[in-house]
Amino acid sequence: MIDLSRIPTDPGCYLFSDEVGAVIYIGKAKNLKKRVSSYFQKRDLDAKTRRMVSAAADVDFIVTDTEVEALLLENTLIKKHRPKFNIDLKDSKSYAYIGVSHEPFPRIFISRSPEGNGSFYGPFVSARERDEVLRLLKATFRLRSCRRLPKRACLRAHIGSCSAPCIGNIGEEEYAERVRRAEAVLKGDIVWLIQHLRVEMAEHAAREEYEQALELRNQIEALERLTERQHVLRQKQYDEDVINFIESDDTVSLMLFNVYKGTLAEKHEFTFEYGDGFLEEFLTRYYAEHEPPKEIILPESVNDAVAAYLSHVRGSRVRLTVPQRGAKRKLLDLVRKNVEIGFFGDRIKLEALQGLLDLPDLPAVVECFDISHLAGTAMVGSMVQFRGGRPDKRNYRKFRIRTVEGVDDFAAMAEVVHRRYGRLKAEGAPLPDLIIVDGGKGQLSAAVAELEDLGLAIPIIGIAKREEEIYVPGVSDPLPLDRREKASLYIQEIRDEAHRFAIAYHKTLRKKALIS
Known part of the structure; x- marks a missing residue:
């Protein structure tokens, strides 16, 4: 069973693999968790996607900073792995370039290859982005796009989009x-x-040349829409590796990103025992079996002898860079972000939840309750358990409501909470570190009353659906918490799983009732 709990909500690429570890499908998403989860929640999948999901045994991911970067990374990964469930474009080339010809009056055009008579810029990660940039440049600078200079003015000249x-x-x-x-x-x-252009526009305006100043103003406004820069796509003519790591509990968690010709292409993960000089040892051992690139970007400096050794292995100079700012620093930070999510994502959200609620211990075991019914019929309750930040489905529980008639979510919540913890108390079984109830102050108050009746003191909170507001006992107002913070996102993740589990049980009972 694929574990979806470790997948973050960041943009990036996801890689489905089969039982033997072969990558069978690669996709990109603005929200990785939402996109990957949708494969297992939708029932109207097409035939090919159903075959892919049934063949998938595991899923990996690479986090990016933006959706645009995910688009570019997806293209690179597909070319590398050639997954069988992605569209196979046998004659396809890389994303297109924008070219400027070498002529007395150069033309601007689209090219599938960065070769030929001209200068080429790109590649562009999508046809829409490429066409928008081309349209903007043609309209802003009024450059020609015709293959041959005509002998009379064309339509573009008549409408003012060509000089x-x-x-x-x-x-x-x-x-x-x-x-x-x-x-x-x-x-x-x-x-x-x-x-x-601003200086030039001011000069035209001072000379009362308002038409020229207006044209420059329009160019400036158009250019300002293109100022967003990408740092996964970086115009380099050589390869580089980016390495970052986190030390925790005498263990080093390290990731290495390969960047080929400026394009982020692949990641490698390593975990080993911490020791003095571990980074230098890793570099010498790893690159003894892999050819070093021209540049290696690191979070800290190492002995000069390491650079000399790597240069010897490569047969040419290898530069070790420790950037403090700029695009290389952003790449280094991106790798660390992937380390945090890939190795420490579960602990980070547990610590965030502990800090939010000021809990004495890390909430390693969290149980969440939800009630589901249709106008008071087939009323059921669900309880899901998260252990160490991930779902523990062996400890999920279903409850058919016994003592409540009609629509009374508060009474139903009280019943399932009493039944669950009354049994644990009677058996002397371990109690959870935190309880979450799906609902606002009413459901929370009902659950608190049952815990007090059982003589149990377990931390408990409620989460209201509409605004994702989090309530604690004895406080009338919700906690001042941004719904996008790690702790809030973790609570929402647990609540969503409880809601899914409750609805599934509710539908099962309704189906049985219809059949009978």
Whole structure:
């Protein structure tokens, strides 16, 4: 059974693999947990997806900072693993480039290959993004896109979206300046260009050349929409590895990301016992079996002898970089983020929950209750248990409500709480570290009363569905908590599982009633 509890809500890519570990499907998502969970919650999946889900034995993931980065990473991973359930485009090439030809009046165009007579920029991760950038550059700088200069003005010239060098409307020097500005945008020098254009616009306005100033203002506004930079796609002509780690409890959890020609392509995970000089030992042992790239990005410096050794293995210089800022630092932080989620995601959310509720101990065992019914009929209760941050389905429990008639969620909640903990008390069984009830102050009060009647002192909270508000006993207002904080997200995760389990049981009873 695939464990979905460890999957984060960040954007990134997910990789389904079969029983022998072969990757069978790769996808990307803005919210990894929501997307992967949907495969196991929907009932109207198409035939191919049903076959994929039934063949999947495990799922891995790589977190990115943005959905755009996930798009790019997905393309790289698919080319590497060629999963059988992804679309097989046998003749497909990489994402397209935008090219600028080498001519007296250069044209701007789309190219599937970064080779030929011109300069090429990209690749762009989606056709929509590529086409929007191309449209914006053509309209902003009024560059031609025709394969051959026509002998008369085309439609673009008539509507003002081309400067029409074909009929002599613009000189070669002025046109070349427009091309330089467009290439500055494609190279990423947008901020510099905007500053330059602002100065030029002010000069035109001071000379009361308002038409030229207006055109420059429109260019500036268009360029400002392109200022978002990607740091997973970085224009490099060499390979690099990015390494980061976390030390905890005498153990080192380390991840290594391979970046090929500026594109994040693969991750590797390692866990080993902490010791002095562990990073230097890891570098020498790992790269004894793998060719070192031209650059290795690290969170801390190592002995100069390590760099000399790696250069010897490679046969050319290997640079070890410890960045403090910029794109390389962002990549280093991204790897650490993956380490935190991949190795410590469960403990982080437990510690966040402990801190939120000021609990004396880490809430390793959490039990959550939910009530489900249809207008008071087939009323049932569910209890799910999370142990160590993950669902423990062996300890899930179902309750058919016995003492409540009609619609009374408060009384139903009181019944299931009393039955659960009355039995644990009678058996002398271990109690949970925290109880969660699905509902607001009413359900919480009903559950607290039953615990007091049993003489039990177990931390308990309630979560209201509409605004995800969290209530504690004796306080009328909900806790001042952002619903996107780790503790709140963990509580929502547990509540959602209890809700799913209750609805499933409720549907089973209704189906049995209909059959009978």
